[in-house]
Amino acid sequence: xxxxxxxxxxxxxxxxIFHVLKDVLQIETDLVWHTNFKSExxxxxxxxxxxxYGDYLRAGIIAAHSPAIDQVEIMAQEGKPxxxxxxxxxxxxxSELLPGALLSNQTRTFIxxxxxxxxxxxxxxxxxxxxxxxxxxxxxxxxxxRYTIDPKGLKDLRENDQIVLRYxxxxxxxxxxxxxxxxxxxxxxxxxxxxxxxxxxxxxxRASEKILSPFSSSDGLKILxxxxxx
Amino acid sequence: xxxxxxxxxxxxxxxxxxxxxRLGREPNETELxxxxxxxxxxxxxxxxxxxxxxxxxxxxKVVVGPGYDSGVVDIGDGDIVAFKVESHNHPSAxxxxxxxATGIGGIIRDILCMNCRPVGLLDSLRFGNLQSSxxxxxxxxxxxxIADYGNCTGIPTIAGEVEFDESxxxxxxxxxxxxxxxxxxxxxxxxxxxPGDIIILVGGSTGRDGIHGVxxxxxxxxxxxxxDRPAVQIGDPFVKKLAIEATLEAxxxxxxxxxxxxxxxxxxCALSEMSSKxxxxxxxxxxxxxxxxxxxxxxxxxxxxxxxxxxxxxxPEGQRKVLxxxxxWGLSYSIIGxxxxxxxxxxxxxxxxxxxxxxxxxxxxxxxxxVAKKPKIKSKKSISRPAIPSNISKxxxxxxxxxxxxxxxxxYRQYDHEVGVRTVLKPGDSDAAVLRLIxxxxxxxxxxxxxxxxxxxxxxxxxxxxxxxAARNVVATGAEPIAITDCCNFGNPxxxxxxxxxxxxxxxxxxxxxxxKIPCVGGNxxxxxxxxxxxxAVKPSTTIVMLGLIEDLxxxxxxxxxxxxxxxxxxxxxxxxxxxxxYYRLIDFPKGKPPNAVVSRENASIRSIIEAIRNGYLTAAHxxxxxxxxxxxxxxxxKGNLGLKxxxxxxxxxxxxxxxxxxxxxxxARFIVTTPKPLARKVLRLARKKGAPAAIIGExxxxxxxxxxxxxxxxxxxxxxxxxxxxxxxxxxxxxx
Numbered sequence: 001x002x003x004x005x006x007x008x009x010x011x012x013x014x015x016x017i018f019h020v021l022k023d024v025l026q027i028e029t030d031l032v033w034h035t036n037f038k039s040e041x042x043x044x045x046x047x048x049x050x051x052x053y054g055d056y057l058r059a060g061i062i063a064a065h066s067p068a069i070d071q072v073e074i075m076a077q078e079g080k081p082x083x084x085x086x087x088x089x090x091x092x093x094x095s096e097l098l099p100g101a102l103l104s105n106q107t108r109t110f111i112x113x114x115x116x117x118x119x120x121x122x123x124x125x126x127x128x129x130x131x132x133x134x135x136x137x138x139x140x141x142x143x144x145x146r147y148t149i150d151p152k153g154l155k156d157l158r159e160n161d162q163i164v165l166r167y168x169x170x171x172x173x174x175x176x177x178x179x180x181x182x183x184x185x186x187x188x189x190x191x192x193x194x195x196x197x198x199x200x201x202x203x204x205x206r207a208s209e210k211i212l213s214p215f216s217s218s219d220g221l222k223i224l225x226x227x228x229x230x
Numbered sequence: 231x232x233x234x235x236x237x238x239x240x241x242x243x244x245x246x247x248x249x250x251x252r253l254g255r256e257p258n259e260t261e262l263x264x265x266x267x268x269x270x271x272x273x274x275x276x277x278x279x280x281x282x283x284x285x286x287x288x289x290x291k292v293v294v295g296p297g298y299d300s301g302v303v304d305i306g307d308g309d310i311v312a313f314k315v316e317s318h319n320h321p322s323a324x325x326x327x328x329x330x331a332t333g334i335g336g337i338i339r340d341i342l343c344m345n346c347r348p349v350g351l352l353d354s355l356r357f358g359n360l361q362s363s364x365x366x367x368x369x370x371x372x373x374x375x376i377a378d379y380g381n382c383t384g385i386p387t388i389a390g391e392v393e394f395d396e397s398x399x400x401x402x403x404x405x406x407x408x409x410x411x412x413x414x415x416x417x418x419x420x421x422x423x424x425p426g427d428i429i430i431l432v433g434g435s436t437g438r439d440g441i442h443g444v445x446x447x448x449x450x451x452x453x454x455x456x457x458d459r460p461a462v463q464i465g466d467p468f469v470k471k472l473a474i475e476a477t478l479e480a481x482x483x484x485x486x487x488x489x490x491x492x493x494x495x496x497x498x499c500a501l502s503e504m505s506s507k508x509x510x511x512x513x514x515x516x517x518x519x520x521x522x523x524x525x526x527x528x529x530x531x532x533x534x535x536x537x538x539x540x541x542x543x544x545x546p547e548g549q550r551k552v553l554x555x556x557x558x559w560g561l562s563y564s565i566i567g568x569x570x571x572x573x574x575x576x577x578x579x580x581x582x583x584x585x586x587x588x589x590x591x592x593x594x595x596x597x598x599x600x601v602a603k604k605p606k607i608k609s610k611k612s613i614s615r616p617a618i619p620s621n622i623s624k625x626x627x628x629x630x631x632x633x634x635x636x637x638x639x640x641x642y643r644q645y646d647h648e649v650g651v652r653t654v655l656k657p658g659d660s661d662a663a664v665l666r667l668i669x670x671x672x673x674x675x676x677x678x679x680x681x682x683x684x685x686x687x688x689x690x691x692x693x694x695x696x697x698x699x700a701a702r703n704v705v706a707t708g709a710e711p712i713a714i715t716d717c718c719n720f721g722n723p724x725x726x727x728x729x730x731x732x733x734x735x736x737x738x739x740x741x742x743x744x745x746x747k748i749p750c751v752g753g754n755x756x757x758x759x760x761x762x763x764x765x766x767a768v769k770p771s772t773t774i775v776m777l778g779l780i781e782d783l784x785x786x787x788x789x790x791x792x793x794x795x796x797x798x799x800x801x802x803x804x805x806x807x808x809x810x811x812x813y814y815r816l817i818d819f820p821k822g823k824p825p826n827a828v829v830s831r832e833n834a835s836i837r838s839i840i841e842a843i844r845n846g847y848l849t850a851a852h853x854x855x856x857x858x859x860x861x862x863x864x865x866x867x868x869k870g871n872l873g874l875k876x877x878x879x880x881x882x883x884x885x886x887x888x889x890x891x892x893x894x895x896x897x898x899a900r901f902i903v904t905t906p907k908p909l910a911r912k913v914l915r916l917a918r919k920k921g922a923p924a925a926i927i928g929e930x931x932x933x934x935x936x937x938x939x940x941x942x943x944x945x946x947x948x949x950x951x952x953x954x955x956x957x958x959x960x961x962x963x964x965x966x967x
Contacts (some may be wrong), residue, residue, distance in 0.1 A: 009468075009471075009472055009559070009560060010382070010468055010471055010472070012382075012383070012384025012471065012649060013384070013649060015650075016649065016650065016651040019651060019668060020651070023668075023669065033558075049649075050384060051381070051382040051384075051467075051468065051471070053468065054382060054466070054467065054468025054469075054471075055382070055468075056468065109374075109377075109643070109644050110377050110378075110381055110643075110644045110645070110646065111643055111644070112642070112643055112644070112645060112646050112647055112648060113643060139648055141381075141646045141648060141649065143381075203648070205651065206648045206649075206651055209651070211654055211666065211783060212648075212651060212653065212654060214656070214659070
């Protein structure tokens with residue numbers, strides 16, 4: 001499986017996820033400048049975190065107009081796996097590959113923190129091998145991550161089992177204290193209807209090596225493992 | 231000559247005369263403005279550079295010492311670390327958000343110039359007390375400025391320190407540091423060695439912002455300083471991120487001979503320093519520079535401190551390749567001239583030579599002769615010591631609530647401290663941050679330190695202590711300290727008392743650095759941190775940024791208690807040294823002796839810890855400083871979510887100490903460590919061999935914090951309550967106007 005990491009001006013987690021895919025998971029991976037990205041060259045794509053175009057206007061919105069997004073859409077239609085992490089999630093939302101909106105955190109500040117993430121469904125390409133209810137330790141780092149959607153949209157997400165990850169507290173409960181940015185329904189990650197496009201605010205690449213984890217865990221790999229298999 | 235002649239010069243009459251003699255003619259207005267900037271305190275170090283010579287700068291690991299954009303040390307296997315810290319005090323005191331942000335921008339460029347990838351930021355901040363709404367405003371906006379800028383560039387903000395004291399009410403101190411990783415074989419020095427090279431100005435456009443920023447930074451802050459707000463630059467972290475990637479890519483082509491940051495003094499400073507260091511000259515055309523606003527005069531172009539600009543020299547045949555890279559990253563650039571061998575900085579405007587001045591005239595300012603005089607101590611009347619607090623548990627709670635001790639979570643949560651996937655020990659985990667080198671079995675530890683109250687009460691011992699504390703902090707993570715860079719913050723050097731403080735500070739630092747065999751590879755001096763209206767100077771504060779090397783990832787150690795039943799060992803002796811302690815500040819007691827700094831004690835303790843960690847004996851290690859033993863223990867318990875039981879009678883101490891000394895004194899050369907019980911004897915034996923006093927003082931328990939004197943209980947608190955108090959103090963102080 002050959003995976004592309006699409007680099008936008010201002011992406012800054014591109015090298016991090018590259019390291020994890022290439023060195024930790026030993027997957028064939030390319031860093032691809034957004035204007036050079038062609039869907040047919042790859043079996044999967046990652047939109048990395050960072051501040052594409054400096055988050056000017058609104059996080060992710062300028063990158064959503066990059067020619068790369070047309071290619072990502074083709075890829076999505078072909079059923080290939082696509083992940084947007086943090087700013088990548090914001091880009092997927094702004095390009096309407098995923099529904100809803102990501103607003104400023106309730107605290108109105110940037111938050112960098114290890115949080116508890118509950119896997120709500122394993123009926124996706126990315127969580128297939130994780131039992132439902134598993135709690136992952138993964139850090140977040142964002143200023144605009146409060147997931148919001150209209151009531152109808154939320155109902156659809158629930159009914160179609162598109163809510164993949166939720167923020168929970170240490171005991172695995174959906175509580176205010178466990179929901180760092182005030183996301184609606186504690187949503188941390190969602191997928192599209194076809195279940196092959198996945199956006200999440202937490203950074204699995206920062207939780208993929210034990211040495212970096214305060215819990216000596218490598219839970220991020222459970223998600224990124226998806227790219228090992230064809 | 232033009233309307234610019236109204237610009238206020240900071241040069242003295244004597245300096246103007248000196249400039250005329252060296253130039254052999256009357257400098258024109260533009261040249262005079264350039265001399266004014268280059269001979270300002272900020273650029274020239276005219277008051278400090280002679281004294282700074284005293285600091286040791288030699289060492290086996292030193293690759294680049296003071297005098298370049300940043301210091302560089304060799305950490306083996308061809309890997310190097312570049313690091314530097316700088317002040318951005320004056321701009322931040324006037325415009326905290328942009329002042330702090332552009333401080334970050336500047337320090338990143340200093341690392342980049344050495345062809346190292348910036349991998350970590352740190353900040354050392356000082357504000358007035360949080361009861362003041364002005365201090366709250368400064369604090370909130372400085373932190374936000376650092377967060378917004380740093381986070382966007384993709385460089386984690388990994389370490390720092392914050393101190394609150396009324397002397398920083400008007401003049402807050404914002405010192406920002408950066409470190410970068412690179413390869414020895416790829417190292418670049420910012421100098422023009424090669425006549426014929428093309429000079430390219432890259433990045434942000436040149437505007438009117440920041441003109442004479444350095445001369446503004448070389449004055450005290452007064453009522454008129456508000457008018458200096460245009461002298462504060464505006465940053466653009468997105469352009470900075472592009473510039474980082476483009477610069478590193480351009481350097482990889484092998485066609486770039488040097489890169490230099492445009493910071494204080496703008497083009498004038500960068501051009502003159504590069505050519506002066508390379509013994510070359512240069513010729514540039516000001517008309518081709520990409521400017522932000524129309525009708526900028528040569529004077530403005532040469533002195534603008536607009537952000538996000540870098541100067542490149544490129545071999546002529548490489549020009550095309552390098553420009554393609556800038557274009558791909560969407561960066562603006564101008565090919566502004568070339569390197570010559572004349573030794574002169576020549577600038578043309580509208581076809582006419584308007585500046586023709588030896589580069590070395592600009593970079594070698596005359597020294598300023600300053601007088602040092604020890605301040606008179608107002609009253610020698612001795613006051614008897616305050617009574618021992620009747621409720622020690624309560625005192626410990628009150629200490630946990632003081633802003634200087636309370637959790638700084640509210641700050642570092644706003645910083646992306648994880649990007650780059652290198653941060654092993656994160657803010658709050660330990661005494662220093664630890665960054666790994668990806669793919670290698672090694673890491674570096676880094677920490678910024680200073681205790682301004684100790685430095686004020688006794689500048690010599692206070693500054694020696696700052697060096698020692700910074701060293702202990704990296705040692706506690708498992709590192710061997712290898713080098714420092716520093717940032718001196720003082721009042722007006724023309725005031726003999728301030729200059730005395732500065733001289734004492736350098737002497738104290740020098741004593742401790744030499745004793746610990748740690749070189750100083752770079753530094754920055756910020757004077758004139760003084761409020762003109764009140765005449766109050768800041769407490770003298772030199773931020774010490776200590777770099778340590780961890781040669782095996784297995785050695786990395788943090789401060790958290792790990793397991794019930796493990797032994798708690800105190801290394802180092804406690805003295806009656808409560809002067810300037812957080813405890814005396816809490817009870818508002820102005821007297822007492824501040825801690826002594828003694829090389830032999832530090833070496834004994836430091837060597838004990840390094841060896842104990844190498845032998846795998848320690849499960850946690852924490853330097854003992856602010857707040858004393860009581861707070862050091864509290865932090866270890868809070869972090870580990872475990873309790874402890876200590877018998878204070880067992881603490882190694884000087885014969886005359888009382889219980890308040892034991893618990894709150896901030897004596898140097900001390901660590902508290904934990905070890906599995908069977909290894910405790912080995913740790914004691916090791917410490918004895920190294921000459922450090924050591925004793926088992928208690929053990930880790932499951933929940934409460936308990937201190938006894940023999941069998942008598944003297945303090946008892948619940949860890950959960952302590953944590954809550956410690957975590958809530960600063961957020962609560964920030965509520966309200």
